[in-house]
Amino acid sequence: MAERELLYYKKFYEEPLVLDKPIPDKMGKDMYFCFGCRTKHCRYICPVYKELRNESYIAYGRHNALLSVAKGLEDLRNLANTMTYCLECNACELRCPNTLFTADFYRYGTTPTDFTRKIRRDLLAQGVKPDGWEEVEKYIAEHMGYFEGPHEEITKWAQGLKLPTSGKTVLFVDYWTAFNATDIARLVAKILAAARVKIAIIDHPGVTNGELLDSDLKKWLEHGKHTIDALKAAGAETVIVINPHEYSYFVRQYPKYLGTLPFEVVFVTDYVNDLVKKGAITFKNSVNMVATYHDPCALNKFCDVWESPRELIKAIPGIEFLDEDHVSQWDYCCGNGTATFRKIHPDIAYRIGRSRLERALDLEAGNLIVSCPHCQDQFLEVKDKSRLPIEIKHIWEVVAEAMGIEK
Amino acid sequence: MQSTVQLGEMLKEVVDVVGEENVLTDMHQRAVRASVAAPFPLHKWEEHVPDAVVLPRTTDEVARIVKLANKYRVPLVPRAGASGLCDGAVPLKKGIVVDTKRMNEILEIDEANMCATVQPGVQPVEFNRILRPLGLFWPDDPVSYYCCTIGGRIGTGGWSDLAGYGHVPELIRSMQVVLPTGEVITASHGGGRKLAKSSVGFRTRDLFIGNQGTLGIVTEAVVELYPRPEAQWPCIFGFPSFEAALRNADRMGKTGLKSLASMTLFDEIKVEGLRRDDPAYIIQPESVRSVNYFACFGPEAEVRAAQDILFRMCEEDGGVYFGQEISEGDWACRHERYHNTFHSRTSGGLVKPGKWHCEDAAIPFSAVREVFDRWHAIAKKYTDRYGDIFDDYGGITYPNNPFRPWGSYICEIDIMIDESKFDEKIWQEWLNLKREIAEVAVDVGGSISACHGGTRPGDVEVACHKELAEGQFDLMKKIKKMLDPNNIMNPGKYCLDEAYLAENEE
Numbered sequence: 075m076a077e078r079e080l081l082y083y084k085k086f087y088e089e090p091l092v093l094d095k096p097i098p099d100k101m102g103k104d105m106y107f108c109f110g111c112r113t114k115h116c117r118y119i120c121p122v123y124k125e126l127r128n129e130s131y132i133a134y135g136r137h138n139a140l141l142s143v144a145k146g147l148e149d150l151r152n153l154a155n156t157m158t159y160c161l162e163c164n165a166c167e168l169r170c171p172n173t174l175f176t177a178d179f180y181r182y183g184t185t186p187t188d189f190t191r192k193i194r195r196d197l198l199a200q201g202v203k204p205d206g207w208e209e210v211e212k213y214i215a216e217h218m219g220y221f222e223g224p225h226e227e228i229t230k231w232a233q234g235l236k237l238p239t240s241g242k243t244v245l246f247v248d249y250w251t252a253f254n255a256t257d258i259a260r261l262v263a264k265i266l267a268a269a270r271v272k273i274a275i276i277d278h279p280g281v282t283n284g285e286l287l288d289s290d291l292k293k294w295l296e297h298g299k300h301t302i303d304a305l306k307a308a309g310a311e312t313v314i315v316i317n318p319h320e321y322s323y324f325v326r327q328y329p330k331y332l333g334t335l336p337f338e339v340v341f342v343t344d345y346v347n348d349l350v351k352k353g354a355i356t357f358k359n360s361v362n363m364v365a366t367y368h369d370p371c372a373l374n375k376f377c378d379v380w381e382s383p384r385e386l387i388k389a390i391p392g393i394e395f396l397d398e399d400h401v402s403q404w405d406y407c408c409g410n411g412t413a414t415f416r417k418i419h420p421d422i423a424y425r426i427g428r429s430r431l432e433r434a435l436d437l438e439a440g441n442l443i444v445s446c447p448h449c450q451d452q453f454l455e456v457k458d459k460s461r462l463p464i465e466i467k468h469i470w471e472v473v474a475e476a477m478g479i480e481k
Numbered sequence: 482m483q484s485t486v487q488l489g490e491m492l493k494e495v496v497d498v499v500g501e502e503n504v505l506t507d508m509h510q511r512a513v514r515a516s517v518a519a520p521f522p523l524h525k526w527e528e529h530v531p532d533a534v535v536l537p538r539t540t541d542e543v544a545r546i547v548k549l550a551n552k553y554r555v556p557l558v559p560r561a562g563a564s565g566l567c568d569g570a571v572p573l574k575k576g577i578v579v580d581t582k583r584m585n586e587i588l589e590i591d592e593a594n595m596c597a598t599v600q601p602g603v604q605p606v607e608f609n610r611i612l613r614p615l616g617l618f619w620p621d622d623p624v625s626y627y628c629c630t631i632g633g634r635i636g637t638g639g640w641s642d643l644a645g646y647g648h649v650p651e652l653i654r655s656m657q658v659v660l661p662t663g664e665v666i667t668a669s670h671g672g673g674r675k676l677a678k679s680s681v682g683f684r685t686r687d688l689f690i691g692n693q694g695t696l697g698i699v700t701e702a703v704v705e706l707y708p709r710p711e712a713q714w715p716c717i718f719g720f721p722s723f724e725a726a727l728r729n730a731d732r733m734g735k736t737g738l739k740s741l742a743s744m745t746l747f748d749e750i751k752v753e754g755l756r757r758d759d760p761a762y763i764i765q766p767e768s769v770r771s772v773n774y775f776a777c778f779g780p781e782a783e784v785r786a787a788q789d790i791l792f793r794m795c796e797e798d799g800g801v802y803f804g805q806e807i808s809e810g811d812w813a814c815r816h817e818r819y820h821n822t823f824h825s826r827t828s829g830g831l832v833k834p835g836k837w838h839c840e841d842a843a844i845p846f847s848a849v850r851e852v853f854d855r856w857h858a859i860a861k862k863y864t865d866r867y868g869d870i871f872d873d874y875g876g877i878t879y880p881n882n883p884f885r886p887w888g889s890y891i892c893e894i895d896i897m898i899d900e901s902k903f904d905e906k907i908w909q910e911w912l913n914l915k916r917e918i919a920e921v922a923v924d925v926g927g928s929i930s931a932c933h934g935g936t937r938p939g940d941v942e943v944a945c946h947k948e949l950a951e952g953q954f955d956l957m958k959k960i961k962k963m964l965d966p967n968n969i970m971n972p973g974k975y976c977l978d979e980a981y982l983a984e985n986e987e
Contacts, residue, residue, distance in 0.1 A: 106901050110822030110836055112518040113564055114628045118606055127582040127602065128536065129563075130510040139509035145526055148508040156509065171821040174814075182823065436614075 082183045083330050088291075091196045093151060097144035105144060107172070108137035108184050116166035116186070119405040122159050125425045131159035133166035133186035140193065154197050154204040158418045160190045161411030161426075162284065163371035165404045191413075194288050209417040210285050217249045217281045221297070225277040231256040232275060235263050241274030244310040245342075246301075248282050248320045255447035257481055261470040262316055262342055264479050269346075269354040273314070276304045282320050284413030287327070298328050302335060310337045314345050318372035318379075318446045319412050325377055341373065343445055343469065347382035350389055357476035360392030365467070366439040367395070368430065368453075369403040370446035372412050383445045383469055390476045396437040406430050408444075410452040427456035431464055445469045488532050491553040495535055495577070498545045503583070505534040514578045518625070519566045519937070520838050520900050522908045529571050531558060531578040538583050540657060540665055540700035546579060547698070548663035550969045558971050559694035561601060561633025564625035566838070567934035569637055569693035573973030579698060581632050587611060588701065594675050595706045596654055601632020601699050618709040620646035620778075622743075626816045635699050638691020640841075640881070640891060640932035642815065643778065645742030646707060647883040650690050657701035658689050661965035665700070674703050688960070693936045694971040696964055712784040715776040715812035716791065718800035719769030723748045726771040727849060727878075729798040733775070733791070734886035740779035740787045744879060744886055747772040748853050751875025751895070757826040761807045769801065776812060825872065825897050834901065837874055839893040840915055840940075842922035843881055843931035846890050852921055853878075856894045859917045863910065870907060871914070872897035881931050891931040894918065912939030919943040936975045945976040 086100040097105075116133040117123050129135050139156055142148040167173055170184040194204075220228055229237075231252045237245075245266065247259045266273050280297030287294045305313055315321040324339045349355045367387055373379040380400035387395050409427035410416045416423040431453065434442045442464055444450045453466040474481070496504050505511065508530070515521075515529040532555075537543050550557045556576025563570050572578060584600035587608065591597065592615065599608065606627050608619045622642040623629055629639070635656065639649040646652070654677055655669030668686045671679025689697060720726040726746045733744065747755070749770045755762035773795070777787045792802070802808075825835030844852050853876045860873040874895040880886035898911070919929040919940035928948060929935055935944035945954045958980035961968075968981050 103901070106523075107822045107834070109516075109523075110834075110900055112516060112521075113625060114562075115817070118604055118627055127585060128505075128510075129580075129582065130505070130507075130513050135510075135513045138513040142509045142512040142526075145523070147512050147527060147530065152507055153509060156507075171817055172823055174817060 082185050082188075084185060084188065087185075087188055087192045090199060091150060091193070093200050093202070097140065102141065102144040104189075105137045105141035107182070108134055108186075109141050111171060113171070115169050115171060119165045119169045121163060121165070121405060121407040121409070121426045121429075122161060122422065124405070124429065125422055126159070128159075130156060133170070133184070136160065136186065136190060136193075137184075140189075150197070151202050153193060154202050157190055157193045157197070158204045158206070158414065159422075160186070161371070161407050161409075161415045162187050162190065162288075162413050163407045163411060164375035165371070165407075168375055168404055191288050195291055198289055204418065206418040210289070210414045213417060214281070214283070214285050214289065217283055217286075220249045220253065221278075221281050228252060228279075229275065229277050231259045232263060235260065235267075237263060238274045239277050240308045241272055242309060242311045243271060243273050244305055244308055244313050244337075245273045245275055246279070246305070246313050246315045246320065246324075247275060248279065248317045250283060250319075251317050251447050254451065258447055258450070258468055258470050259316060261468075261474045261479065261481065265346060265355070265470065265473060265477065266314075268477060268479060269349045271349070271354075274308055274310075276301075276308050279304060282323060284319055284323075285417075287323070288413050295331055298323070299332060302328065302332065306336050312338045312340060314340050314342050316342050317448075318370045318377075319448065321379075322372040322376040322412070341377070341379050341382070343382040343386060344379065346473065347385050350386065355477060357390050357473075358478055359476050361390050361472055361476050362392040363441045363465075363467075363472075364394045364396065364439055365441035365443050366398055366434050366437050367443045367445075368406065368408065368434070368449060369400050370444065370449050371407055372446065374400050374403060376412075383443075386469065386473060387443060390472060392476075393472075396439050398433070398437065406433065408446075408449040408452045409456065410448045412448075416452060423452065424456055424459060427452050428460050428462070431456060431460065431462045434464055435462065439464065441465045441467050443467050443469050443472060487553045488555055491549050491555050491577075492533055494549050495533075495546055498549070499535060499537050499542050503536045503538075505536070510534060511578075514560060514563070514570075514580065515572065517563045517565045517568055517570050519568050519571075519933075520898055520903070520911060521571075522903055522905075523900070524904055524908070529573070530575070531572045532575050534578045534580055536580045536583045540659065543579065543659045543698050543700050544663050544665050546577075547659050547661065547969070550577065551662055551967050554967055554969070556972045557698075557969055559632075559636060559698045561636060562604070562625060562629035563633070564628045565633065565637050565934065566932075567637065567693070567930065567937040569934055569936060569971075569974065570633075573971075576972075581698070582630065584632070584700065585630075590615065590617070590706070591675065592617070592706075596675050596703050597706055598674075598701060598703050599631055600701060601630060601635070603631050605629065605631065605634075612706065613709065616709050618707045619652075619704065620707050620742075621649060621652055624816055631702060631704065632699050635690055635702060636692070636694050637934045642745075642879075643742045643776070644744075644880060644883050644886065645740070645778065647705070650687065651883050652705045653686065653690060654703040654705060655686060656689055656699045656703070658697045658699050660697045661967075661970040677705070691934065693934055693974050695961060695974050695977055697970065710778040710780075712781040713776065713778050714784050714788060715774070716788075716808045717772060717774045717803040717811060718795040719765055719803060720771045720773060720798065720800050721768055723771040723853070724850065725799050726773045729773050729795060729800060730880070731846065731887065732798070733773075733794060734880055736790060736794070738777070738787045738790065740777040740783045741775060741886060742778040743774075743776035745772075745774040746878045747774070748876040748878070750857060750873060751877060754874040754895070761803070761811055765803070773800065774811070825899070833869075833899070835872065835897040835899045837895045838898055839877070839895045840918050841891055841893045841930050841932045842919070843928040844878075844890050844892045844922060845926055846888050848925040848927065849878055849890050849892060852892050852925055852927070853894070855921045856892075856918055859914065859921070860894065860896060863914050867907065867910065870899050870902050871911075892922075892927075893932075915939035916943060920947070923948045941976055
């Protein structure tokens with residue numbers, strides 16, 4: 075992963091684009107390398123395009139938009155809203171012919187997600203806000219409030235679990251999970267305890283969400299550094315990450331800017347799957363359901379993690395598993411996106427989520443198993459609104475039931 | 482052509498038809514719809530940026546937009562997947578781009594009559610996803626498979642890699658077309674919309690295939706469906722010379738094998754080019770100088786029988802099998818590599834930016850070798866002069882004859898270009914290169930395009946004034962003027978403005 079990150083790390087993205095000033099040459103060339111293709115394999119794979127059928131919003135359209143600024147046709151300010159129509163799901167980066175065929179020997183790939191984040195940040199820094207950005211600001215402020223608040227509030231999710239604040243193996247629980255997916259965090263802690271894994275938690279992480287990454291890189295990295303320091307201070311040798319979004323930041327973003335991390339980072343499905351393989355976890359209950367699995371973008375499309383959730387599901391007795399392979403799922407998304415999308419475009423997010431649930435129903439699955447708390451939150455909302463006949467289950471709910479662990 | 486006032490007035494009425502969210506006027510949203518996949522003169526980008534973009538959903542909306550365009554005399558440019566290589570969707574006179582991608586409904590799948598009714602914005606990749614569980618198959622297989630739409634394939638009269646299933650003209654039963662004056666008609670064989678053949682009336686259907694949006698906008702099509710093939714088997718054989726591969730292709734085509742769905746030949750320069758960066762070719766012995774590449778689709782029993790015949794005949798002709806892994810891998814990524822911006826290496830193996838652009842032509846089989854020799858000589862002239870901008874990546878040829886892989890071939894020469902270095906001088910040189918290539922095709926009794934379309938900048942004049950000089954172009958002009966009295970529909974394409982100039986001169 076680290077090697078790939080360096081291959082795709084464009085330091086010149088850190089040079090801000092300035093309103094009414096020429097677009098730097100390197101940036102212009104970067105845009106041309108996307109424009110030059112024009113076969114737009116990034117189009118049919120884009121979940122937003124599938125709903126809106128407007129190619130202005132696909133990776134090609136967004137690169138082309140900045141190229142039109144570089145060529146003096148367009149004003150940079152006018153790109154603000156267009157840049158919000160990206161889920162940051164990374165399908166386009168994976169499907170780009172540059173990525174697939176030539177990036178390795180050219181030492182150059184197309185990086186639409188990093189590009190979109192950069193344009194958003196550069197415009198925000200100069201006071202150009204897209205429509206609906208207030209919802210994003212509100213969300214960041216909420217998490218900043220947690221960060222500035224007392225320890226007890228932050229670790230309230232773990233009440234009664236008697237988790238120490240130092241140890242070699244640390245479970246990293248971000249603010250979203252701690253406050254909005256409390257049950258999932260508690261289940262993971264109980265599952266690990268049942269497998270006799272001694273885990274610790276840190277009582278005061280920084281703000282790690284993608285909304286801040288989309289808004290202010292410097293501040294996001296300051297918080298990232300704070301989090302890494304806190305984990306190190308807690309004695310972490312292994313950090314188990316519970317939220318796929320945060321996992322992608324730990325493995326793809328922090329090392330890029332902050333260097334090699336002083337501990338190993340593991341996603342929780344990988345960790346638990348190893349415990350199952352070693353026999354430290356056994357499934358004593360049958361979980362009778364017909365289910366398919368949804369690959370979260372942050373795991374499948376950013377980090378290439380897709381095997382362990384499937385292996386876990388297959389290991390649980392009673393599940394009739396209707397698998398849809400992870401490459402077919404490159405063009406799926408729950409509709410939340412990995413940062414700001416759902417907050418700005420809730421209606422489009424709903425349509426994307428609904429389309430995904432319909433794909434699961436095409437397989438005649440009665441249950442959709444997820445491994446991301448954001449996917450769970452989004453799908454539950456879509457299910458309520460659409461009344462589609464499918465149940466949304468978090469993988470830890472299913473694993474806990476099979477192990478006989480109560481919520 | 483149109484004034485800002487006219488345009489503004491028209492757009493107000495267009496908003497009434499399709500709603501504000503379906504009319505795009507931001508510069509960057511218009512600019513992205515100025516180019517297609519063909520080499521583009523970025524230094525003249527502004528000249529091709531449309532004044533507005535409309536995304537209709539229904540035939541009625543399209544018809545009302547077309548009527549408004551006539552009322553205000555504003556050009557309309559139909560746009561589908563925009564993956565074409567002949568600039569059909571590039572606005573030459575600005576105006577309004579009618580982007581048909583939102584017309585993406587599959588209206589009916591008629592399993593009894595083996596056809597489906599679709600809107601033009603349906604993409605083959607999406608269509609086949611729906612058809613697969615039904616055991617059905619839409620076989621149109623262009624390199625742009627993942628990004629084209631069925632409407633665009635009709636508009637350009639597309640060619641398919643799976644020629645054994647027919648090309649686009651053989652895959653369309655009928656269409657609903659909005660004419661340039663806004664009337665909606667059915668273009669078909671006879672009267673029925675689902676018929677594959679009738680002896681009644683003119684063949685109106687054919688008029689609306691491949692006209693590059695100059696005669697109307699297709700808003701629905703009834704398309705052929707095939708049973709999904711039980712077996713698919715690609716295989717590549719290396720040959721000691723292009724002549725040997727051609728002999729083999731000719732013999733193979735005449736076997737009458739029904740499952741022989743696709744056949745592709747690479748000439749010596751193409752194989753040499755692939756040796757620069759393609760692992761499948763780097764490992765081949767020097768004795769491999771040309772390639773013949775087959776794909777058999779059909780019932781398993783037939784494909785198995787075809788395998789035996791293919792192996793025997795290729796061996797007889799000096800062919801060497803590349804093996805299953807390379808054959809299947811190459812086939813699986815046949816839609817992927819063509820337009821990559823970073824697809825170039827110098828003959829010394831150094832990487833350099835550059836993408837392939839291929840010029841195609843329909844050529845009688847007996848002239849294929851001669852055409853490639855002459856094309857490579859032309860390419861050399863330009864690569865000697867502009868080695869850092871143009872490069873010759875060799876020739877490819879395939880049988881062009883649908884269902885009958887013999888007699889008529891399509892030839893393509895891949896020119897590697899570094900488009901980012903285009904200025905006006907180089908752009909004009911590029912057009913000259915294309916013109917010379919087209920003239921060779923016409924000279925041997927061929928057509929300047931069997932696949933991409935004939936309205937390419939640089940060589941469109943060769944098509945209209947030399948290739949179609951036996952009255953065909955004169956008839957085209959008469960038809961254009963009759964159907965499009967105000968020259969609304971994609972003006973400037975196919976030299977058809979000449980139809981209106983002639984009237985003024987009279």
